[in-house]
Amino acid sequence: MAHPKALLFDVFGTVVDWRSGISSAVSEIAKKIGHSVDPEAFADAWRGLYQPSMQEVRDEKRPFTILDVLHRESLHTVLSQFSFPELSTEDEQFLVTAWHRLNGWPDATDGLAALKQHYIIAPQSNGNIALIVNMAKHSQLGWDLVLGAEVVSHYKPCPEAYVIACEKLGLSPQECMMVAAHNDDLAAAKAQGLMTAFILRPHEHGKGQKTDLKAEGAWNYCADDFLDLARQLEADR
Numbered sequence: 001m002a003h004p005k006a007l008l009f010d011v012f013g014t015v016v017d018w019r020s021g022i023s024s025a026v027s028e029i030a031k032k033i034g035h036s037v038d039p040e041a042f043a044d045a046w047r048g049l050y051q052p053s054m055q056e057v058r059d060e061k062r063p064f065t066i067l068d069v070l071h072r073e074s075l076h077t078v079l080s081q082f083s084f085p086e087l088s089t090e091d092e093q094f095l096v097t098a099w100h101r102l103n104g105w106p107d108a109t110d111g112l113a114a115l116k117q118h119y120i121i122a123p124q125s126n127g128n129i130a131l132i133v134n135m136a137k138h139s140q141l142g143w144d145l146v147l148g149a150e151v152v153s154h155y156k157p158c159p160e161a162y163v164i165a166c167e168k169l170g171l172s173p174q175e176c177m178m179v180a181a182h183n184d185d186l187a188a189a190k191a192q193g194l195m196t197a198f199i200l201r202p203h204e205h206g207k208g209q210k211t212d213l214k215a216e217g218a219w220n221y222c223a224d225d226f227l228d229l230a231r232q233l234e235a236d237r
Helices: 018-033 039-048 050-058 067-081 089-100 108-116 129-139 159-168 183-191 226-236
Strands: 006-009 120-125 176-180 195-199 221-223
Touching (some): 018 089, 050 067, 108 120, 120 159, 159 183, 195 226
Parallel strands (some): 006 120, 195 221
């Protein structure tokens, strides 16, 4: 089996724990304004609008629009669903930028550092540059560079999202490996010729998670976390 030169990472759910981070921010604002809400249900509902908001861009029903803008639009919908009073500009901005302040999974910082010793590492995320850079500073994520939707002007799982990202590195898809906790992301990357690594994140959606609890394709690697992936790759070097 060929060895990758670059590892491209899905971020939300694979590198960082979005659900805990968003629910914590929602809880803080709800407490501040005296509003009763289930913060985890709110986080799930907001995340539930993630794919539909990007689909309009994929379908060319609107020009390419960065995720911060899509998150803000979706937030307005969810605030209404959960009967929030009108928020101040400051409080709304706090919630939108909560996506910039997500904590990495316990292995993320050390695992990425271990992988960076031998490979180019970059987020291949639907997040915009400011979001990914701020998140990296917040959670000590040592990326070599930022790739993803804003760089390639396409949202995953569009084929161009993967192919153009590899081109930006001067590499072929066969020289790159997609690392993700989501089988559908890996399937889309594999279809474009990338190698694939599945990372198990069984609590991304909380204790009752029912999806992505196991590898569902013939991925090149399946690992419990990034440190495990680093060990497996080292053994194959």
